[in-house]
Amino acid sequence: MSFLCQKQSYLKKCNTAIVSCTPANFQIDKKEKKLLDGFEVVLEDTILFPEGGGQPSDIGKINGARVFKVWRNGSKAIHFVTDKQIAGQTVEVEVDWQRRFDHMQQHSGQHLVTAIAERLYSWPTTSWNLGEKVSTIELNTPKVTDDELFHIESVVNEQIRNSIPVNVHVLEPETDEMKKIRTRGLPADHVGPVRVVEIEGIDSNMCCGTHVSNLSHLQSIKLLGLTKAKKGKSNIIFVAGDRLLKYLGTSYQTEKAVTNLLKCTHEEQIYAVEKLQKNVKDMNKTSSRLxxxxxxxxxxxxxxxxxxxxxxxxxxxxxxxxxxxxxxxxxxxxxxxxxxxxxxxxxxxxxxxxxxxxxxxxxxxxxxxxxxxxxxxxxxxxxxxxxxxxxxxxxxxxxxxxxxxxxxx
Structure with a gap:
């Protein structure tokens, strides 16, 4: 089943009806294992995305009541709230748009990077993680060089500049069309048609997540580097869209602070740090002698x-x-x-x-x-x-x- 959030990812508000409201509790802090008393609410339809496909759930409001999390149970989306809702009542549902659009940019960005990495180097993606600040893509290759990373990034951003449309199709399972789709398998509880996200001329991939309608909405993607991955695999770190702008802003402020501390220009930073390291090393030797x-x-x-x-x-x-x-x-x-x-x-x-x-x-x-x-x-x-x-x-x-x-x- 496709929810309204998957049919119209850019929709920020909608009116729908409460199907059911059941008392429940929710573990709001996994580290402290605190349980929050509240209710599990099912709506006739929803613009709040239930977590899935590597994408976290949306948060938002139902008639002004905060929605802490949304998850899928078969064909239903379960919304956890602390305010009781009345079955049959028509309510306004609002998504946290800043968070939603960020997730759309990162998820579509992942599809694009995954497709280009596979096209250029035949490296399939084995998993990915949409983090709070950066996201990672696990590639089935033991090594990625700096030149290969730069090549992928260059081609990815070229496709963004080409303003390529991103389309959503709903296909029936076991059809010839479905056999051409990149997939890692359907969930065990999936029933009915299959949702496919297509980047025109680049990739078609089975996916339940929310996506941008055009690659131009990604603005730009930066591959930040690599992190430790499972044996025989490599993790690429990336940021897309507004996250990249925030990342650049934070990096600039950090660099500005460092240049002030080192009392040097941007170009002199490395030399200044090397000189500082040498001075510290000499001071440590002197300190040990004393x-x-x-x-x-x-x-x-x-x-x-x-x-x-x-x-x-x-x-x-x-x-x-x-x-x-x-x-x-x-x-x-x-x-x-x-x-x-x-x-x-x-x-x-x-x-x-x-x-x-x-x-x-x-x-x-x-x-x-x-x-x-x-x-x-x-x-x-x-x-x-x-x-x-x-x-x-x-x-x-x-x-x-x-x-x-x-x-x-």
Whole structure:
């Protein structure tokens, strides 16, 4: 069955009647698994597209009530709303046109890219995804070169400039015409005629989605590149129409901000970033040398004490885990145990503990609990991140008491 949205994709409003309204709930947030109480509404006809063919459902309104989602159940389109509707009542249905037209541009764009990729390189499309910001087409080829991508994009945009019509046909299954149509099979619950979308002279493809009536309405398509795909396949990322304009606008604003930060022109960006990377690399080397020097000084001060404590305890506010490791390495086995900490004096920070293996097994969980931290044992050193550095004094006391009670110091 074809709905009004499929017969007249450019229609923004329509009047129809409520067939049924059934209490139901809807999972509005898949991550949090929250259920929204509402109603499943069936209309005599609808301009709201039920999800299918890789295209998300439309959203819109029924008599001013928000429609959260639409899906197909056999020959019916189910609309989920939170406001109860009255069966038999005539209502006005309105589609979110900006979202609808965006989906039309991306879906027709996918048909065009798919057809050209297959025509030029015999790469069939195995799936596609219409995302919120970009869309992807999965091609049955292990590799796509930059030159091939550019070639496809050039031919695609040439067809758009040619203003080629896009037509919708309704055909009967098992006919000679249907055998010529590109298809990946009908849904299991499909009944009746088959809807075919034709880009004149380029492609005929079985499809339930909403489409533009002419390729000129796509304005332009940009193939942004490739992403990781299944083994033996390649994913092409693309944007079409208004999305491309938004993408260019965002990219321009980002580039403008970057040039301001780098204090250079557009042409000098790469050179400026390379220079910045080199400076950062040099600074990191200098920082590592200074850290090592400071760590060795800390160790030397401890080691030169005539009557030094067998447990070396040290807190440095600016210390990170790298510094604590350097201190521990510099002292080595000259201390029977070490408890090194860094970070905020009361809140988050890092800690490192050394002690005989049997002692660490007992002490690490206790000290981690006192610091509200979590850590791991690595190369004889227990390292962790803490959320409550205020507990470090009590942790030090627990450490020393345990070692003394067990005659380890």
């Amino acid at each position: 850290l090592k020097l400071a760590a060795n000084m800390q160790a030397e001060i401890y080691l030169q004490r005539k009557e030094r404590e067998p447990v070396f305890v040290k807190y440095e506010k600016e210390a990170n885990m790298e510094f604590l490791y350097m201190v521990a390495k510099a002292i080595g086995d000259k201390a029977q145990s070490m408890f090194l900490t860094g970070g905020d004096e009361k809140l988050s920070g890092v800690y490192l503990l050394t002690a005989p293996p049997a002692a660490i097994e007992v002490l690490a969980p206790k000290i981690s609990e006192l610091l509200d931290g979590k850590g791991v044992l690595k190369n004889g050193l227990f390292q962790g991140k803490a959320n409550k550095m205020a507990g470090k004094i009590e942790a030090e006391q627990v450490l020393k008491k345990y070692l003394k009670d067990h005659q380890l110091i």
